[in-house]
Amino acid sequence: MSQPSPPDAVSQVPAAPTSTGFSRRSVVAAGTGNALEFYDFAIFASLTPVISQLFFPSGDPLAAILSTLALFAVGFVMRPVGAVVFGRLADRHGRRIPLAVSILIMGVTTVLIGVMPTYDRAGILAPLLLCVARLLQGLSIGGEFGTSASFLVEHAPRHRRGLYGSFAFFSSTAGSVLGALVVLVLTVGMPPAVLNDWGWRVPFLLGFPLLAVGLYLRYRIAESPEFEAVRAGNARATSPVSTLFREHRRAFLTLLGVCIGFSVASSTVQAFVLTYIRTVVGLPAVPALTTVVLATSVGVALVLLFGQLSDRYGRRAVLVFAAVLTVLLPYPSLLVMGLGGFGPALVGQLILWVPVAAFGGAIPSLFAELFPARVRASGFGIGYGFGSAIFAGTAPFVATLLIELTGDTVSPAWYMTAAGAxxxxxxxxxxxxRRSSVS
Structure with missing residues (x-):
């Protein structure tokens, strides 16, 4: 049994500053890193058919795709490690330093992927270098989402924590839209031979402007007011990780349980669906990418809506809605996509985006509220890091493998349904x- 959590110092101070401009600057600064994270996430997923042939040449296209998706999962392995390292730093010394360092690592490694040699030039060294880059990105991402979402919630007025927290997933999804849009423009504007030769590098190199802007914004932000209250009251945990597992085990396990459905559903719709509608459904690259951009754009708007609804009706109500739809909708969604054509592909993705957006709108504030400020970044980051590594990172691989093993093109739906249940x-x-839903 976990011990009762000690009173949090934040309950004795205002929940957020009153300056609208200050709050807006904090939201933009925190969101930039999340956008960069999922920008890379989206371009790697969108370019999977190209990357698989350039770094994992094989006579079997499915084997090459599986190898690339396995490498995609490798990026998640380091997330718990990054969460431990950056979470401890954030809980001991403040949110600003890990936010700056994480975006620096993400940006540099994204650009490095853009200049890496491919298999035909470097042999086995090429996929090894790509693996190292993905590991470094996983390390930085592990410390990014939990810290930035905690930072946003700690800046929020208490009655708007859901909305502020939802900007963490909103900005991530916006990064996905940007990444998919860049790949779409290049696919339309370049002959396939050029895209496969050097054009695929362009989206990764375009990560540099996001890196520069993100570093500048995060350098200028002020510390979280809740962390300042903890520091002023000398209430910082000497060992945040030890305190987390000694006093907050139940909250940690709750977070992991919520992560299962969210991670599988979000990774499937953001990282697997494009490969699915191109290789299984047979939709050409340009219309397939267009459906992804349109569906994800709708998802962006829905995230903020569900963040506001979680403030009005509670986190629990929104999460129940999201989980129920994750149980009910995957099978009909894949059936619709399987009809073939632009319209069914778009409609099928929109169906899946509803539960994913509901999760994304409610969980940042929920996960932050599960822990007191003195261990919040560690609790949020480590729990989310493990959940992502185990379930999000492997979801595209598992979905592809299920199709290969069963011969049933809608078999990935049952994995999402089980996770939602x-x-x-x-x-x-x-x-x-239930307690976190009470403002």
Whole structure:
């Protein structure tokens, strides 16, 4: 049994500053790093058919894609490590330093992928270098989302934590839209031979402007007011990770349970669906990418809507809605996509985006509220890092493997349904979720 959490110092200070401009600057600065994170996420997923042939040449196209998706999962392996390193730094010394360092690592490694030699020039060294880059990105991402979402929630007025927190996933999704849009423009504007030769490098190199802007903004932000209250009251945990697992095990396990459905659903719709509609459904590259851009753009708007709804009706109500739809919608969604053509591909993705956006709107504030400020970045980051590594990183690989093993093109739906059912049970049973819903 976990011990009761000690009173949090933040309850004795205002929840957020009153300056609208200050709050806006904080939101933009925190969101830039998330956008860069998922910009790379989206371009890597969108370019999977190209990268698979350039770095993992094989006579079997499916084997090459599986190798690339396995490398995609490798990027998630280091997330828990990054969460431990950056979470401890954030809880001991403040949110600003890890936010700056994480965006620097992400940006540099994204650009480095853009200049890496391919297999025909470097042999086995090429996929090894790509693997190292993905590991470094996983390290930085592990410290990014939990710290930035905590930072946003700690700047929010108490009655708007859901909306402020939803900007963490909103900015991530916006990065996905930008990445997919860049790949779409290049696919339309370049002959396939040029795209396969050097054009695929352009989206990675374009990560540099995001890096520069993000570093500048994060250098100028002020520290989180809740962390300042903890520091002023000398309430910082000497060992945040030890304190987390000694005093907040139940909240940590609750977070992991919520992550299961969210991670599988979000990774499937953001990283697997494009490959699915191109290789399984047979939609050409340009219309396939167009459907992804349109569906993800709708998802961006829905994230903020569900963040606001979580402030009005509570985190638990929105999470129950999201989990129920994750159970019910994957099968009909893939059936619709399987009809073939632009319209069904778009409609099928829009169906899946509803539960993903609902999760994305509610979980940043929920996960932050599960832990007191003195261990918040560690609790949020480590729990989310493990959940992402285990379930999000492997979801595209598992989905592809299920199709190969069963011969059933809608078999990935059952994996999402099972994950949603687990999360629904956790949300309904968890007293921590009920308490976090009370503002």
């Amino acid at each position: 687990v999360t629904l049970a956790v949300v309904l049973a968890s007293a921590s979720v």
